[in-house]
Amino acid sequence: METAKALSVPEVKQTNKTVGEEWTEVIEPKTNLLDLGLREVWRYRDLVMLFVRRDFVSTYKQTILGPIWFFIQPLLTTLTFIVIFGNVAQLSTDGLPMLAFYLAGVTVWNYFATTLTATSTVFTTNAQIFGKVYFPRLTMPLSIVISNLIRFGIQMALFLVVWLYYLLTDDAIQPNGYVLLTPVLVISMGLLSLGLGMIFSALTTKYRDLAMLLTFGIQLLMYATPVIYPISSIPEKYKWLVLANPMSSIVETFRFGFLGSGTFSWGYLGYSFVVTLVILLIGVITFNKVQKSFTDTV
Known part of the structure; x- marks a missing residue:
């Protein structure tokens, strides 16, 4: 025992x-702020999967449509973008079908935004559990990353259905070998949202206002990411502002690989990976520092 x-x-x-x-x-x-305790987390892998199941089931447990919302939400968001940004504002889609263009951006952005939002409140929303029983604190944010990965997989299946339709009916869709970078992009998004989430989860133990600020900030950040427009449509003097966002090259690479149109650069993609690792490092340090005494402030 x-x-x-x-x-x-x-x-x-x-x-x-x-x-x-x-x-x-x-x-x-x-004493080591860089220690993630991955060996300990591995021993508690059953608990991680239990948290994953809890997050996945509880979200739509008392809804009528249940998991169908995984498809409805990105579809409604995409249709809204088509009407407002495609037809009314007439923003460029690089000659791509609007449904495929916007759905590609929405699919990628949803995983990042949902994971970041949920991870940022780990300490405050689970304070009672943390105060009653011991388990590695990292299991909670990791379970959020994994459970949202399942959601991403479902929404990715929806995107692939739309993508296959246009691939067979529209010559504008020209996929290429960069589509093989998709797993790398997903891992990068998961680590980026995990790092940022751990930073905000540590800060929100003392400053609850940050949780509301983050929700508003994520909405603004989407407009600084090429989700509803291609980077090619941005004036040269402002491109660096958009490309400074590590999510920009991830979204563009995903769209470029599947749809064959967009901006791709190994340099910008490498920049995103470096920024992701730096943010993850900062997140690990702040998370380990706060988890020792967060129950005194929550």
């Missing part, structure tokens, strides 16, 4: 441990 024991002084371990018994887990303050 596994035993979890919190040690305050060395004598506690000596007097409570019976002969021949070995502790499988010792709960003690961590």
Whole structure:
């Protein structure tokens, strides 16, 4: 039987441990802020999957349409973009069918935005669970990344149906080998949203206003990302502002690979990966620092 024991002084371990018994887990303050504790998380992988199932089921548990909302939400968003930005504002889509163009951006953006929003409130929304029982705190944000990955897979299937339709009926769709970068792009989005989410989750333990600010900020960030417009339509003097956003090259690469039109650059994609790693590093440090004492402030 596994035993979890919190040690305050060395004598506690000596007097409570019976002969021949070995502790499988010792709960003690961590001094290394860069330690993710992945080995410990792996031991709790069943708990991670339990959280994944909870997040996936609870979202639409009492809805009439249930998981169908996974398809309805991106479709309604895409149709809204077609009407407002495609027909009214008449923004360029690089000659691509509007449905395929907007749905590609929406599919990618939804995974990033949903994961970031959910991860940013890990400490505040799960304070009661954290205060009652011990488990690696990282299991919670990781479960959010995985559960949203399932949602992304479902919405990706919807995009592929639309993509196949236009591939067979419209010569404007010209996919290329860069479509093979899709797993790399998904991993990059997951790590970026995880890093930013851990930063905000650490800060929201003291400053609750940041949760509302983040929700508003994500909406604004979408307009600074080529979700509703291609980078080619941006004036040269403003392009650097959009490309400074690490999500911009990810969205453009995804669209370029599947639809064959857009802006692709290994340099900008490499920049996105570097920024992602830096943000993830900062997120790990802040998350590990706050998790030791967040119950005192939440």
